[in-house]
Amino acid sequence: MELVEETAAYLDGDGRQDSRLLSRAAALSYAGESMKLTTRLMQIASWLLVQRAVREQDMSAEAAGDPRYRLADRRIETEPRRGDLPIALIEYAVRAEKLYDRVLHLDRQMYVEPAEAPANPVLNQMDLLRAAFG
Numbered sequence: 001m002e003l004v005e006e007t008a009a010y011l012d013g014d015g016r017q018d019s020r021l022l023s024r025a026a027a028l029s030y031a032g033e034s035m036k037l038t039t040r041l042m043q044i045a046s047w048l049l050v051q052r053a054v055r056e057q058d059m060s061a062e063a064a065g066d067p068r069y070r071l072a073d074r075r076i077e078t079e080p081r082r083g084d085l086p087i088a089l090i091e092y093a094v095r096a097e098k099l100y101d102r103v104l105h106l107d108r109q110m111y112v113e114p115a116e117a118p119a120n121p122v123l124n125q126m127d128l129l130r131a132a133f134g
Contacts, residue, residue: 001048003099004041007092011038018086026084033089040096044103047071065111071104 011034019030050069053059063069 001045003092003095004045007037007041007096010088010092015086015089018088022084022086030085030089033085033093037089037093037096040093040100043071044096044100047103047107070111071100071107073104 015034019027022030047069050059050064054061054064
């Protein structure tokens with residue numbers, strides 16, 4: 001949640017100042033990137049709030065596993081492509097992406113059933129040999 005607060009403070013403070021210094025095209029890019037960044041952070045915050053509700057027994061773990069409370073595999077490209085954006089915005093976007101990856105990993109560890117292990121080809125061959133030679 002600290003990253004959410006830091007990012008909000010930047011976007012409402014220094015980020016506004018930084019965006020005023022940009023060209024029109026860069027300012028439009030800045031607006032788009034800041035929306036992607038805040039969307040990413042809100043997804044993370046929402047997931048964390050659901051986990052808190054589970055921990056505090058306000059919600060069951062089974063309910064938290066419902067797809068509407070889970071993080072999507074679909075990734076929003078948050079790393080800005082334009083070199084003329086403020087470095088602070090780029091840094092916040094990179095931090096948010098790394099955090100999303102970590103939280104997504106936790107989500108998958110907690111709520112995804114492990115796939116069945118593939119059959120061992122050596123055991124299959126041993127079974128064939130036993131069947132052939134008794």
